Amino acid sequence: MTVPVGSGPSPGADASGTGPTTLPAGQAAPTGPTGPTGPTGPGIHLFVPMLHRRDAVGEHTRTLRDQLVASGVPSRVYSELPDPETVEETRPYREYEDDARPGDVLVYQVATSSEIARWLANRPEPVVLNYHSITPPRFFAPWSNGIARLQEAAEAELAHLAPKVTLGVAVSAFDAAELRAAGCPQTRVVPVATVGPTPPTPDPVEQARLAAVAEGWGPWWLSVGRLAPNKAHQDTIAALFVARATSSPDAHLTIVGAPSEPHYAGALRRYAADLGLAGAVEFVTGLTDGGLAARYATADVLVMLSEHEGFGVPLVEAMAQGLPVVAYDAGAVREVVGDGGVVLGTKGPRRVAGEVDALLGDPSRREALVAAGSARPAALGLDHAGTDLVTVLREVGARAGGPAAAASRGAGVRPAAPPSH
Amino acid sequence: MCARVEDVAEEHGADEDEVGERDDGPTDGTGAAGPDRYAGMPADERSLLEAFDLLAPQGSLRWNFDDAMRRISSPGDSPSGIEPWPGLPADLWDRGRGAKASERVLGDVIRIVAQELTEFTLRTVEGSQRARDHHVGPAFGAVWDALRYLAARVERLEAATDPTGVRPAELDLPVADATAWAGAIPGWLAGSGDLPAVVGELGSPAVLTAVAAGGASVEAVDPRGAPAWAAWGHRADGGADPRRLTVEVADVGDHLRRLPARSRSAVVLSGGVDRLGLAGRIELLDDALRVLAPGGALVLLVTDQAAWDAALVPEVRDLLPGRPFDPATWALLLGHRGATSVDVHRAAAGVVHAVVARTSR
Numbered sequence: 001m002t003v004p005v006g007s008g009p010s011p012g013a014d015a016s017g018t019g020p021t022t023l024p025a026g027q028a029a030p031t032g033p034t035g036p037t038g039p040t041g042p043g044i045h046l047f048v049p050m051l052h053r054r055d056a057v058g059e060h061t062r063t064l065r066d067q068l069v070a071s072g073v074p075s076r077v078y079s080e081l082p083d084p085e086t087v088e089e090t091r092p093y094r095e096y097e098d099d100a101r102p103g104d105v106l107v108y109q110v111a112t113s114s115e116i117a118r119w120l121a122n123r124p125e126p127v128v129l130n131y132h133s134i135t136p137p138r139f140f141a142p143w144s145n146g147i148a149r150l151q152e153a154a155e156a157e158l159a160h161l162a163p164k165v166t167l168g169v170a171v172s173a174f175d176a177a178e179l180r181a182a183g184c185p186q187t188r189v190v191p192v193a194t195v196g197p198t199p200p201t202p203d204p205v206e207q208a209r210l211a212a213v214a215e216g217w218g219p220w221w222l223s224v225g226r227l228a229p230n231k232a233h234q235d236t237i238a239a240l241f242v243a244r245a246t247s248s249p250d251a252h253l254t255i256v257g258a259p260s261e262p263h264y265a266g267a268l269r270r271y272a273a274d275l276g277l278a279g280a281v282e283f284v285t286g287l288t289d290g291g292l293a294a295r296y297a298t299a300d301v302l303v304m305l306s307e308h309e310g311f312g313v314p315l316v317e318a319m320a321q322g323l324p325v326v327a328y329d330a331g332a333v334r335e336v337v338g339d340g341g342v343v344l345g346t347k348g349p350r351r352v353a354g355e356v357d358a359l360l361g362d363p364s365r366r367e368a369l370v371a372a373g374s375a376r377p378a379a380l381g382l383d384h385a386g387t388d389l390v391t392v393l394r395e396v397g398a399r400a401g402g403p404a405a406a407a408s409r410g411a412g413v414r415p416a417a418p419p420s421h
Numbered sequence: 422m423c424a425r426v427e428d429v430a431e432e433h434g435a436d437e438d439e440v441g442e443r444d445d446g447p448t449d450g451t452g453a454a455g456p457d458r459y460a461g462m463p464a465d466e467r468s469l470l471e472a473f474d475l476l477a478p479q480g481s482l483r484w485n486f487d488d489a490m491r492r493i494s495s496p497g498d499s500p501s502g503i504e505p506w507p508g509l510p511a512d513l514w515d516r517g518r519g520a521k522a523s524e525r526v527l528g529d530v531i532r533i534v535a536q537e538l539t540e541f542t543l544r545t546v547e548g549s550q551r552a553r554d555h556h557v558g559p560a561f562g563a564v565w566d567a568l569r570y571l572a573a574r575v576e577r578l579e580a581a582t583d584p585t586g587v588r589p590a591e592l593d594l595p596v597a598d599a600t601a602w603a604g605a606i607p608g609w610l611a612g613s614g615d616l617p618a619v620v621g622e623l624g625s626p627a628v629l630t631a632v633a634a635g636g637a638s639v640e641a642v643d644p645r646g647a648p649a650w651a652a653w654g655h656r657a658d659g660g661a662d663p664r665r666l667t668v669e670v671a672d673v674g675d676h677l678r679r680l681p682a683r684s685r686s687a688v689v690l691s692g693g694v695d696r697l698g699l700a701g702r703i704e705l706l707d708d709a710l711r712v713l714a715p716g717g718a719l720v721l722l723v724t725d726q727a728a729w730d731a732a733l734v735p736e737v738r739d740l741l742p743g744r745p746f747d748p749a750t751w752a753l754l755l756g757h758r759g760a761t762s763v764d765v766h767r768a769a770a771g772v773v774h775a776v777v778a779r780t781s782r
Contacts, residue, residue, distance in 0.1 A: 142477035234473040241469065267476035274472070348466045 043074030133310025203290030218250030340373030
């Protein structure tokens with residue numbers, strides 16, 4: 001079915017599809033209540049287990065919804081469980097059965113287990129998997145069998161759903177390969193939509209405070225990422241231990257990230273304390289964008305030894321902020337860092353400490369890496385990742401006969417990247 | 422821990438030449454969290470990193486038990502229609518009579534868990550038979566694991582509460598031989614009604630015989646499964662009637678708890694009353710008084726403290742959970758729990774005293 005332009009909500013309609021606003025394409029749409037009624041026409045609707053704020057998948061989902069709405073495509077967020085903080089932005093996914101319109105496209109944000117997956121597998125609408133990487137359960141097994149089982153379930157759900165979807169959209173070639181391995185018939189790579197090419201401005205007050213704190217310190221290592229076992233923060237702590245025992249006795253480490261597994265988070269603190277590093281390793285969470293940017297601006301190096309990364313947002317953030325990167329070659333890390341940082345094939349503590357020491361002791365090499373790193377966000381296409389994703393989804397909508405194609409005629413979006421295989 | 426990396430190297434016999442770095446090139450990009458994670462790494466670095474792994478909780482009894490329970494609760498995609506186990510009942514501890522890890526309460530809780538798991542298993546079997554699928558295997562495996570780890574946890578708890586690991590049954594404790602009171606028991610029970618009587622623990626044939634000789638139907642309870650060697654009741658006319666005696670292999674507390682209120686004429690307790698903790702003894706009294714009909718009699722046959730102490734070496738006496746109460750203490754407790762009259766009969770000879778309480782009519 002082809003629906004003529006004007007039959008659906010006009011460009012700039014809010015997320016509820018209840019009326020137009022004067023919102024230019026690309027500008028964030030209102031994120032307030034979606035209202036009790038369903039969309040007035042076919043749309044591209046987003047499904048997520050829970051919609052969290054200050055969460056990579058949650059922010060990606062909200063940004064995508066806003067971009068869809070801003071480009072004239074009705075879009076709602078449906079969730080399995082309500083998050084009190086975003087409850088007015090979501091509807092229970094079962095209610096979609098009453099809201100469904102011919103020509104709809106359903107986009108599932110995959111990162112963990114949800115009953116939505118099996119429900120979607122039986123829906124008649126075209127389904128797009130927007131894959132954010134499932135952390136393999138083996139990482140959680142030593143720490144939380146509950147989370148490990150959840151991840152196992154997520155993998156099973158992915159394997160069940162992937163062969164039935166119209167398209168899989170991954171944030172990296174690494175993730176796209178995982179999708180294909182799960183049976184996804186076609187994939188495309190569109191980087192994370194929430195990471196723009198322009199880094200946030202460091203909070204000047206915080207930056208000044210940090211500079212004062214670090215007065216007299218040796219190299220300041222920074223590591224950013226949830227306190228989750230796959231992030232392997234303990235390897236960074238071990239490397240810091242070696243660095244302080246050998247070349248850099250005053251080196252310090254700040255780990256920025258919220259605990260996602262309490263036993264693991266507690267073990268990290270205990271490990272640091274057992275190694276005599278309680279005063280040298282700092283755990284920080286709850287930073288604002290400006291506060292995090294101030295950390296990037298003040299630290300000497302980002303050390304990221306994660307063992308499973310679907311993308312690695314902190315890598316891009318650091319490179320954009322001019323912070324040199326030393327990272328372990330796992331998942332999408334090499335794909336994201338490219339020539340913009342040091343990518344290690346092994347990460348023994350001596351090796352990591354030595355690489356950091358060598359990099360910081362060679363100003364010209366450091367400057368060259370920083371220059372190369374600053375070009376990486378553009379090289380990755382982050383300046384148009386959001387519109388690319390909207391375009392990809394619209395193409396699916398057009399094939400489904402929905403108004404998404406019609407709406408795109410006036411939105412001036414770029415054509416999407418070709419399929420990755 | 423707080424070790425220097427050089428110390429670690431020396432401790433493992435490695436020198437600086439041996440700990441040279443090797444770059445094995447890029448990985449396959451999948452990372453690794455298994456035992457090969459430190460493959461090729463010098464011993465001191467491996468030791469440094471493995472120290473962190475030791476902080477992970479995996480492998481504990483609690484971990485394994487929780488894991489098994491989760492596998493039961495979430496058996497996965499089952500087209501057979503097998504319902505997942507709904508989990509431990511919310512009133513588990515209420516039904517277990519409290520959250521204390523006493524021998525009695527722990528037994529109650531475990532009994533409930535085992536019962537729930539058994540019922541789940543039966544449902545699983547039925548569901549599987551309906552669907553003829555292969556889901557029954559994993560479900561059985563999970564139940565088996567859950568019980569196995571639960572048993573191990575119980576053993577650990579028992580070891581914590583009873584460090585000697587000595588069971589009272591293994592000790593040369595004074596037998597609560599109430600033969601001396603056999604002649605008196607029919608008199609104490611006389612007038613308590615025509616309802617059945619309960620005899621807990623078959624420690625003394627004379628007691629069982631004495632209760633039965635009074636003309637009552639007798640339910641005997643024995644947790645150890647002792648044969649019903651005195652399983653001959655006697656009708657009021659003196660004739661033998663084996664059908665009138667029921668022997669149950671169970672804890673007397675369990676037995677009493679299942680009985681309706683005011684459904685028994687008499688309860689005779691011995692043995693266990695000397696070995697329970699205070700909370701357990703009060704529970705037992707409450708259960709016994711609850712099942713007694715108005716005017717019913719509760720007879721406690723309790724061991725003399727001095728005889729008990731004399732039978733044990735000091736270490737066992739101190740560490741063994743439970744010690745007999747003096748009959749006066751029992752009388753005090755019974756008064757507090759609602760018995761209307763309590764008579765204490767101290768043994769002129771032998772090591773067993775009797776405490777007889779009655780409920781109000």
